[in-house]
Amino acid sequence: MNAHTIFAGAAGRAAAPSAGGGRLELIDLQRAFGTYRALDGINLTVERGEFIALLGPSGCGKSTALNCIAGLIPLTGGEIRVDGRAIHELQPEQRGFGMVFQSYALFPHMTIRKNVGFGLAMQGVPRAEAEQRVDAALDLVRLKSQADKLPGQLSGGQQQRVAIARAIVIRPPLVLMDEPLSNLDAKLRLEMRAEIRAIHDAIGSTTIYVTHDQDEALSLADRIVVMSHGVIRQVGTPEDLYERPASADVADFMGFRTRVSGRIVDGAGTVEIAGGRLVLPAAMAHAPGSAVSVAVRPEDLVAARADGGIQAVVRSIEYRGRAWFGAATLTDDTTAYFRAETALPAGEAVSLRFDPARTLVFAEART
């Protein structure tokens, strides 16, 4: 990576960004690699000051979308506008966006202060003003006392905070982050998560944040955009996505790990699955006789030694503090992921209790 890509947006006075947020419009974005469509018609409007998480499994096109917004990858179709102005033909440095990557990409031979101030120097910001802005950015990420150290003398979390300071010091209308916490340990990830949101709120920029981590997206974003295979599958608030995923695929990605095929028995919410019956409010939206998928999170599917209910055989189990979590095989060979209050050994026959209020039912194509 060179200074050009690190500082997408740091140079070029003409495009010097204003403080505050930018309204971003993605209009039918297309990006093909040969015949493969990594982005296949992305449409999204992001309001000024919003924090958006792009969420999806590996290879779904999140990083490609972010890199197209940054200008690091050209589009093969569509348009990108910021505050109404088309920017997709501008060079990265002309777009004026701040970028934070998984790798901190700091200059190892420059002090923290110089790293953060580099973009301002390239913009030709007068020295006194630049120093003031660097101080303010370092203050915001709580690293002022480390300003004269080299990156190698800082911890991973501190280095990532330097990368954030460097991105925001140019006062970008848009901050683009690609899995910025992936290299940090679990505790630091949690701390930095809170800091990233606090910094976003403090500077008022619009933030686009790429992650494959559902928890990160839920805790950080105003709205989550779930992608798969180069298209947007659902856009909504964290509550929308967590409680009301619109399709079985999105539900799967949002943690509804168990998915069982079933058939609606009546109009009162009775569903037949794997040799047993459940009564689920969500089933009432489907016509009797129709084929459905029943989806539930492990924490809402309790396994116990009991008769009746949905029968299964425990395959594996592990203690995760407070409760045990495991996998079991249903009579139709589906795998169910459950919670249990006691250790249930592999091979044990158990009964599974679905929490009716937290079990979703989706239409399934007849086979």
Ligand SMILES: Nc1ncnc2c1ncn2[C@@H]1O[C@H](COP(=O)(O)OP(=O)(O)OP(=O)(O)O)[C@@H](O)[C@H]1O
């Ligand atoms: N330069 C390239 N040439 C060919 N194919 C590419 C190129 N860059 C990305 N792709 C393909 O485009 C698809 C989307 O890639 P992208 O990196 O955007 O996914 P992602 O959702 O960010 O995944 P991850 O979380 O693993 O980074 C993948 O199938 C990838 O193999």
